Amino acid sequence: MPKILIVGGGYAGFYTAWKLEKHLRTNEAEVVLVDPLSYMAYLPFLPEVAAGAIEPRHAVVSHRRHLKKTKIVNAKVTGIDHANKTATITPEGGESWEYQYDEIVVTAGSISRTFPIPGIAENAIGMKSIEEAVAVRDSLIRNFERAASLPKDSELRKRLLTVVVVGGGFAGIETFAELRSSANALLQKFPEISFDETEFHLIEAMGRIMPEVSLETSHKVLADLGQRGAHVHLDTQVADATDGIVRTKVKNEAGDMVDGPVYPTDIIVWTAGVMANPKVVNGSDLPREPRGRITTQADLRVVDAEGNVVAGAWAAGDIAAVPDKTGGLPDGTCVPNAQHAVRQAKRLAKNLVAVIRGEQTVDYFHKNLGAVAGLGLGHGAFQSGKFALTGFLAWAAHRGYHGLAMPTWERKWRVLWGWYHNFFLGRDQVQLTKVQEPRAFFEEYASRPKPKQD
Incomplete structure (x- = not known):
């Protein structure tokens, strides 16, 4: 069986694996997803998590629970030698090891872009x-x-x-x-x-x-x-x-x-702002553009500076410079957001299966339908073309859209149930900062051996 390695389990990585499970036939390919985290975080919910409107565990999707046919490896990919189709996988506290693959999907996402400002x-x-x-x-x-x-x-x-x-x-x-x-x-x-x-x-x-x-x-x-x-x-x-x-x-x-x-x-x-994950990009021999993103053509296959396809390499999400076929973006590539990452992953999974079967790929094309933002309980903003809303209706549209966009019905139900409870009970505003030092209380009062007498 061909071996498919997915680097990163965020939006693009999770959805790629999820859809590959749906489209691949039994024993048609082996799929391995590598990520140091065991879950995908639904990033649009982070502001509500910070505000205490959503429980943290409800805003993440467990890899092992929902990817039933994919092999999950909780580790980092610290090197990609695509010329030899080998990836270096480094588990926390363990020795690095090499993994031979046939197809690689790089979906390691992005990090916060900062500037050298003191402090x-x-x-x-x-x-x-x-x-x-x-x-x-x-x-x-x-x-x-x-x-x-x-x-x-x-x-x-x-x-x-x-x-x-x-x-x-x-x-x-x-x-x-x-x-x-x-x-x-x-x-x-x-x-x-x-x-x-x-x-x-x-x-x-x-x-x-x-x-x-x-x-x-x-x-x-x-x-x-x-x-x-x-x-x-x-x-x-x-x-x-x-x-x-x-x-x-x-x-x-x-x-x-x-x-x-x-x-x-x-x-x-x-x-x-954000920037493509530099450790993954810089640790690979895959081509990239000046902003540090891996270059792809519209069907999500990696291409070099001359536009030649790099066989066996794919990329999607924030780490990839994917051409914008709608012509609506200034630099000609898709912006790094969840809307594109999810849709790119779905298209990538179909195209990857098509390549394995010797079929034609289809270009990624998605015209932005609008933007919606939650701005606190009862406040929001919505824009689609020239049509715009602010206030309660926009807030309701924000919750409706993201409640439905949250992957898997199990996760949707937890989020919707939490919103329902908060409507009657209010936010659960209790801080647990001491969870970062779980042994502090025990250690403070724990009995210790008396010093030996000479």
Whole structure:
């Protein structure tokens, strides 16, 4: 049987394996999926996880539960030698080993794109994984608990009640708005803290937010956020974040960047773009374009600089530069988002089976049907062509779309059931930061052998 190796179990990797199980005949091919994580995270739900509106485990899909015919290997692919069709697989704490394959599918996704700004690496956190979303949720709740016991004129109290989000794209605005909504719910449980004490700042280097929607819709979102006590700073850049003190640069009337406001904070969420997973790309001999993505043709097969197909190699999702056949994108390739990753994976699975059977492949073609964003309980934004909605109806459309888009009925039911419970019971806003140190309490009080007497 031909051996198919899938590198990465995120959106594109999971859906490729899932659909291969559907399309492949019995014993037609062996499929192996390698990922250090045992699950796929549904990234559009991360802002709601951070806000306590969705339970973390409900926003992930277990590989082993739902990929019944695929061999799962929880490890990292640390090298791809496609010239010899060999991958180096490195398990945590174990020795690396080589795997010979016939077809490779690279779907290792993307990471947060950062810049060498002092203090960001040490103090900020992204919003690209379920673990990051949980950490932000726990930090926000814990900060409220700490601030409530401090005097009102305390500098530490002000810092604990300040949140800064960097990046005004969909991920940043959704995270920003959901955290503001979560804080509003927390205020009902903390009479010691007033609404005016909580400060939420979003910093965006461009002159607008949410480029995926019209300028008019983005202005409505800005107005809505302003009414809810959330401050958006356009034409503003983070200059320094040392010790968690965010110093900014703002554009003046002459177009020059000058020193701007300073925001001491305990939570800095970085959502200013993504880049292809560099460790996987740089550890392979597959061709790539200047932005670091693996180059493919429209049927998802990898191609070199001259456009020649690299036999046995495929790529999809954020790590791949896939041609945009609709002609609607400026650089000619599909943008890195979940909508494309899922659809590319479905097409890739069909094309890979077609190649195994000696049949023709079909080009990937997907015209964006619109964009929808959840901006906190009861607030949202929706854009499809010239048609736009904001407010409750857009929020309902967001939940309806993503509730249905969540893979597998088992996962859909858990998410929908959680939303139903929260409607009557409210958010379950309990922080579990101590789970990161599970032995601390036991170790503090554990009896130890007495020192030997000489």
